[in-house]
Amino acid sequence: MCRKLAIATLLYSADYLPGVFALGHQVNKLLKGAGRKDRIETCLIVTTSLFNDTLSDLAKDLLNSIYTRIVLVEPLECQDESIKRNSDNLALLERPELSFALIKARLWELTQFEQVLYLDSDTLPLNEDFLRLFDIMSKQTKLQIGAVADIGWPDMFNSGVMMLVPDDDTASILQNYIIENTSIDGSDQGILNQFFNQNCCIDELLRETFPREWVQLSFTYNVTTPNLGYESSPAINYFKPTIKLIHFIGKHKPWSLWSQTSFIKNEYDNQWNDVYEEFQEENKLKDQVPKICIDDSNGDENDQAAPPEEPPQVSEPAPDREAKVIQTQDKSTEDQDNESAPNPVPLDFTKWLTTFINKDYPSNQSSEDGVYLKESDDNTENTNSQPELEGPTDDVQEYIAYHNEINAQIKNEEDDHPKEDNNSIHNSNVEYEQKKSPTDDLQESEQQKSAPDNIQEPEQQKSVPDNIQEPEQQKSVPDNIQERVAPKNDLPEEAEPYALVDDNVEYLEKEKEGYEEFLPDVYEADAINDEEGENINEEERGAGENAVGTSVIEGTQEEASTTEGNDSKPQQEMPNFKFDWEDSDYLSKVERSFPDDIFEYAVE
Numbered sequence: 125m126c127r128k129l130a131i132a133t134l135l136y137s138a139d140y141l142p143g144v145f146a147l148g149h150q151v152n153k154l155l156k157g158a159g160r161k162d163r164i165e166t167c168l169i170v171t172t173s174l175f176n177d178t179l180s181d182l183a184k185d186l187l188n189s190i191y192t193r194i195v196l197v198e199p200l201e202c203q204d205e206s207i208k209r210n211s212d213n214l215a216l217l218e219r220p221e222l223s224f225a226l227i228k229a230r231l232w233e234l235t236q237f238e239q240v241l242y243l244d245s246d247t248l249p250l251n252e253d254f255l256r257l258f259d260i261m262s263k264q265t266k267l268q269i270g271a272v273a274d275i276g277w278p279d280m281f282n283s284g285v286m287m288l289v290p291d292d293d294t295a296s297i298l299q300n301y302i303i304e305n306t307s308i309d310g311s312d313q314g315i316l317n318q319f320f321n322q323n324c325c326i327d328e329l330l331r332e333t334f335p336r337e338w339v340q341l342s343f344t345y346n347v348t349t350p351n352l353g354y355e356s357s358p359a360i361n362y363f364k365p366t367i368k369l370i371h372f373i374g375k376h377k378p379w380s381l382w383s384q385t386s387f388i389k390n391e392y393d394n395q396w397n398d399v400y401e402e403f404q405e406e407n408k409l410k411d412q413v414p415k416i417c418i419d420d421s422n423g424d425e426n427d428q429a430a431p432p433e434e435p436p437q438v439s440e441p442a443p444d445r446e447a448k449v450i451q452t453q454d455k456s457t458e459d460q461d462n463e464s465a466p467n468p469v470p471l472d473f474t475k476w477l478t479t480f481i482n483k484d485y486p487s488n489q490s491s492e493d494g495v496y497l498k499e500s501d502d503n504t505e506n507t508n509s510q511p512e513l514e515g516p517t518d519d520v521q522e523y524i525a526y527h528n529e530i531n532a533q534i535k536n537e538e539d540d541h542p543k544e545d546n547n548s549i550h551n552s553n554v555e556y557e558q559k560k561s562p563t564d565d566l567q568e569s570e571q572q573k574s575a576p577d578n579i580q581e582p583e584q585q586k587s588v589p590d591n592i593q594e595p596e597q598q599k600s601v602p603d604n605i606q607e608r609v610a611p612k613n614d615l616p617e618e619a620e621p622y623a624l625v626d627d628n629v630e631y632l633e634k635e636k637e638g639y640e641e642f643l644p645d646v647y648e649a650d651a652i653n654d655e656e657g658e659n660i661n662e663e664e665r666g667a668g669e670n671a672v673g674t675s676v677i678e679g680t681q682e683e684a685s686t687t688e689g690n691d692s693k694p695q696q697e698m699p700n701f702k703f704d705w706e707d708s709d710y711l712s713k714v715e716r717s718f719p720d721d722i723f724e725y726a727v728e
């Protein structure tokens with residue numbers, strides 16, 4: 125009998141895409157190395173509106189190539205109420221963007237799998253040994269969760285790495301529990317602990333009958349960093365060879381500018397960078413996605429070019445999609461002579477976002493619209509829910525607004541300084557994109573016919589509607605809630621979200637000619653044909669598999685970095701990339717809601 129296994133991660137905002145890319149890339153590599161690529165699926169849980177409305181075709185294409193299954197999910201029912209209820213606790217965390225992480229509760233809806241290893245997108249497995257979790261927890265029951273103690277409160281688990289058994293009943297009960305209870309930390313970690321962790325049952329009497337169980341795993345499966353408490357601990361040296369996975373908790377992720385420019389670098393940040401670099405190289409993104417560097421002398425940014433002699437692989441100019449992809453390369457390719465820039469930063473958030481976010485999205489939306497608001501509108505009758513979604517919504521709006529502003533700026537600069545035509549393909553694409561008209565949209569719609577097989581994979585099509593139409597789940601929701609538009613009704617009959625996916629892919633298909641080389645070759649339609657044969661029946665799954673690894677310990681190693689790659693070559697004269705608003709008091713207005721990276725980037 126086959127055990128259907130998956131490694132899943134989550135994405136509900138575009139700024140975590142680097143994490144999702146790097147993680148997927150690394151997991152694929154390790155699965156391959158372990159000879160388990162055909163036995164364990166890689167699954168991305170992504171919010172429908174983010175995927176359909178916000179991500180660029182390039183981003184979707186990459187995600188499709190990395191993950192064997194992409195599951196589009198709608199916000200939880202009563203998300204607004206839950207977020208509101210949790211807002212005070214979440215404020216203590218100072219991480220408003222995490223309000224939406226409650227959507228992790230949908231992981232238990234992935235009943236197409238018998239067991240799922242969930243990994244936050246800010247995690248990085250270091251070696252194949254992390255796959256041992258499937259062995260350690262091979263007898264896991266649906267009432268158990270396997271996780272590592274959190275360093276903040278070790279009687280609770282960290283929800284960035286979780287072994288779970290999907291189950292409709294559990295999913296339904298959990299989602300009701302979320303509706304009715306306030307999370308300790310205002311987000312998923314708190315509420316999942318309250319739901320699964322016996323330690324969170326502070327009434328001794330009730331604890332006797334606590335129905336679920338946290339199975340504590342070795343810290344080496346989820347070594348969180350930064351971890352100041354352990355920073356100078358010799359334990360890190362002792363346990364280092366046993367560490368299987370690193371988790372970059374907190375506001376600053378390895379891909380954020382703060383991390384990139386910080387003098388103090390964690391060696392694991394560097395490892396993450398290596399993986400991301402490799403991902404880019406394998407997918408030929410280096411020529412597609414611009415970089416910047418930070419000029420330390422004046423704080424201005426300067427673009428680092430993709431080599432102009434290696435333009436995208438097309439000789440014919442200007443399909444729409446390509447134009448989108450190339451759109452931001454104008455700055456980075458113009459006037460470039462391939463100098464290696466000092467202090468290269470792998471991700472230019474501004475341009476990076478314009479590459480991976482559907483450029484049409486912001487311009488088609490009113491400034492009041494945002495990703496989260498849109499989702500909220502889709503799922504509730506309450507159209508005034510935006511204040512409750514303040515954090516993420518504002519963030520998304522802000523960076524979309526920012527992104528528009530940058531585009532406008534770039535365009536102005538182009539008008540002022542017409543490009544030298546040493547990159548005619550790029551330039552023509554840019555112009556093409558900027559001239560994009562309604563006619564182009566018509567052309568796009570013509571392209572929406574046959575999607576590639578991988579997307580039409582029936583299982584994948586099934587996954588969302590099945591999950592969302594789960595009748596028990598509906599039943600168990602209180603009446604007042606049920607009257608609200610249930611997610612299943614918002615996912616108009618299975619095809620609609622996929623129609624959108626297909627549209628995008630279809631769009632790719634037509635353009636594929638120019639991108640063939642670019643398209644990664646890692647997609648495997650049938651990832652699970654598993655004969656692992658462990659044949660574990662539900663009943664046989666005894667409780668209390670105390671999967672405890674032997675060693676529990678360790679935290680972080682922060683190391684002063686040798687600022688590698690900092691070989692300051694003289695900068696080429698670059699257009700002034702400082703914006704008017706930088707001299708105004710604009711930043712004082714936007715500081716509150718800008719994502720860190722962008723804010724830091726702007727300040728610098």
Ligand SMILES: O=c1ccn([C@@H]2O[C@H](COP(=O)(O)OP(=O)(O)O[C@H]3O[C@H](CO)[C@@H](O)[C@H](O)[C@H]3O)[C@@H](O)[C@H]2O)c(=O)[nH]1
Pocket residue numbers: 133134135136137140221222225244245246247282283284285309311312313314372373374375
């Ligand atoms: O804007 C966001 C924020 C989060 N995520 C996803 O949600 C996960 C959780 O967010 P993260 O920033 O990783 O949270 P942590 O800093 O790791 O904070 C802790 O607290 C969170 C809230 O309880 C838990 O979700 C985490 O697992 C736990 O490690 C991310 O990895 C992403 O997969 C997004 O897609 N977009």
Ligand SMILES: [Mn+2]
Pocket residue numbers: 244245246247284371372373374
């Ligand atoms: Mn995390």
